[in-house]
Amino acid sequence: MHEAVDSGTAPDPAPNRPGTPGGSAPESESGSRNPASGTGDAPAPGAGTPLRPSRRGLLGLIGAGAVGLAGGAAAGGAIVSAAAGGRGGAVGSAVPFYGEHQAGITTPAQDRLHFASFRMVSGTAREDLVTLLSDWTGAAAALTRGRALGTGVEPGNALLPPDDTGEAEGLGAARLTLTFGLGRSLFEARDGDPDPFGIADRLPAAFAPLPSFAFDLLEDAQSGGDLCVQACADDPQVAVHAIRNLARIATGRAHLAWSQLGFGRTASTSRAQETPRNLFGFKDGTANVMAEDAAALDAHVWVGDEGEAWMRGGSYLVARKIQMTIETWDRASLGEQQRVLGRTKAEGAPLSGGAEFDEPDFTAPDPADTSLPAIDAAAHVRLAHPTSNGGVRLLRRGYNYVDGSNGLGQLGAGLFFISFQNDPAAFVRVQRSLQPDLLNEYIRHIGSGLWAVPGGVREGEHLAQALFA
Numbered sequence: 219m220h221e222a223v224d225s226g227t228a229p230d231p232a233p234n235r236p237g238t239p240g241g242s243a244p245e246s247e248s249g250s251r252n253p254a255s256g257t258g259d260a261p262a263p264g265a266g267t268p269l270r271p272s273r274r275g276l277l278g279l280i281g282a283g284a285v286g287l288a289g290g291a292a293a294g295g296a297i298v299s300a301a302a303g304g305r306g307g308a309v310g311s312a313v314p315f316y317g318e319h320q321a322g323i324t325t326p327a328q329d330r331l332h333f334a335s336f337r338m339v340s341g342t343a344r345e346d347l348v349t350l351l352s353d354w355t356g357a358a359a360a361l362t363r364g365r366a367l368g369t370g371v372e373p374g375n376a377l378l379p380p381d382d383t384g385e386a387e388g389l390g391a392a393r394l395t396l397t398f399g400l401g402r403s404l405f406e407a408r409d410g411d412p413d414p415f416g417i418a419d420r421l422p423a424a425f426a427p428l429p430s431f432a433f434d435l436l437e438d439a440q441s442g443g444d445l446c447v448q449a450c451a452d453d454p455q456v457a458v459h460a461i462r463n464l465a466r467i468a469t470g471r472a473h474l475a476w477s478q479l480g481f482g483r484t485a486s487t488s489r490a491q492e493t494p495r496n497l498f499g500f501k502d503g504t505a506n507v508m509a510e511d512a513a514a515l516d517a518h519v520w521v522g523d524e525g526e527a528w529m530r531g532g533s534y535l536v537a538r539k540i541q542m543t544i545e546t547w548d549r550a551s552l553g554e555q556q557r558v559l560g561r562t563k564a565e566g567a568p569l570s571g572g573a574e575f576d577e578p579d580f581t582a583p584d585p586a587d588t589s590l591p592a593i594d595a596a597a598h599v600r601l602a603h604p605t606s607n608g609g610v611r612l613l614r615r616g617y618n619y620v621d622g623s624n625g626l627g628q629l630g631a632g633l634f635f636i637s638f639q640n641d642p643a644a645f646v647r648v649q650r651s652l653q654p655d656l657l658n659e660y661i662r663h664i665g666s667g668l669w670a671v672p673g674g675v676r677e678g679e680h681l682a683q684a685l686f687a
């Protein structure tokens with residue numbers, strides 16, 4: 219049950235009943251089952267901590283009726299309460315939520331994605347944003363452990379909706395990670411208020427909006443947003459369940475603006491992973507920044523001491539929804555496909571020779587015509603390579619998508635490109651360099667977003683807490 223923590227009338231968590239999911243929840247990793255948080259951890263801020271929901275947040279919750287008003291008491295505070303443990307608490311497949319950095323960046327890329335963008339409800343204020351982030355923190359700690367929210371699918375009062383929608387019961391944690399980002403719009407004026415969330419003076423200098431790029435065909439309906447959540451899991455239902463329940467929790471404070479399902483990760487983020495393939499059939503992620511390369515992560519991915527204090531240990535997330543005209547691609551010869559990308563299709567080796575993980579040699583001549591380079595001057599790997607971009611590197615973490623098909627029998631297929639970098643300018647640099655890319659004949663960028671991803675959350679704190687200190 220989503221307990222109301224402000225009123226002082228919040229009911230006790232449902233008792234554990236032997237033989238029920240609530241009664242059979244396994245011990246947490248720490249060996250304790252904490253009925254106040256449902257996470258086995260110290261209660262997240264808001265879980266058992268008096269938090270006064272704003273009037274607007276409260277009205278939204280009442281209006282939606284979705285989050286469950288515990289025993290008629292006010293909701294809007296903590297969400298995660300006693301876990302019924304109905305999801306088996308499969309912590310063995312759980313990725314720790316708390317840590318120095320948010321999970322879902324260097325975590326070995328899972329198979330599935332549900333990416334969601336949220337907009338704050340008009341008229342909401344700083345307190346709404348803080349309580350939302352606090353509630354999401356508690357929920358994320360439970361969800362990523364494979365725990366049900368609140369009392370799970372059994373409310374203490376059967377006249378109320380269950381705290382947890384239930385579709386992830388029995389599926390375990392499935393290596394779920396939830397990575398949260400803040401949009402630049404949160405720092406800007408809206409509705410005549412110059413600083414609705416009281417954070418305008420905390421805007422990092424690096425957090426500039428993305429410029430428009432040649433070939434952009436961006437649609438507002440799948441671009442931007444005040445907040446983003448990247449849910450990755452090895453089970454699509456676990457990822458969808460997480461986003462769905464975070465959206466319920468946000469009711470009255472933020473609403474889902476758009477979301478994207480993805481499958482078949484298109485990047486490795488660890489050397490332990492096989493390189494996957496994108497929908498053009500090529501290995502993607504070969505030359506990625508890997509979790510094992512701490513020096514590259516510090517240099518290119520994590521915000522360090524030079525950034526705003528609240529962003530230390532964080533990163534910037536760029537998402538680009540890139541439509542791929544796969545029917546046209548499929549009619550291109552193998553030679554043309556390899557020329558466009560600069561690598562072989564079967565092995566992913568550079569066209570200059572060697573094997574997949576050998577560095578491309580951009581000076582090597584084409585053996586068939588030595589007046590030409592083996593890797594075309596406008597090949598994707600040449601233009602994206604650090605040597606073409608002042609040494610810049612991105613940690614890529616994208617997913618394939620197919621959004622159905624159109625009346626011409628063409629699949630709405632593409633790449634939901636995600637990259638993490640410690641300065642959005644790094645992405646801008648590479649994307650600008652891709653202007654003459656041969657690949658542009660076969661792709662269109664139709665969605666875009668940029669979010670600041672704060673550093674990891676320490677137990678007892680909430681997401682982006684340092685931003686509001």
Ligand SMILES: C=CC1=C(C)c2cc3[nH]c(cc4nc(cc5[nH]c(cc1n2)c(C)c5CCC(=O)O)C(CCC(=O)O)=C4C)c(C)c3C=C
Pocket residue numbers: 496498500501502503504505506538540542559561598599602603604611612632633635645648649652661
């Ligand atoms: C702005 C950044 C990038 C966009 C957008 C992008 C789109 C895109 N890429 C592929 C396929 C491949 N990309 C590959 C390498 C690669 N791509 C980027 C950046 C963007 N790609 C970088 C930085 C790199 C690494 C370059 C290097 O250091 O060598 C590859 C080769 C294999 C690999 O290293 O991953 C493929 C294949 C598609 C299909 C696409 C848009 C739909």
Ligand SMILES: [Fe+2]
Pocket residue numbers: 598602
């Ligand atoms: Fe690429």
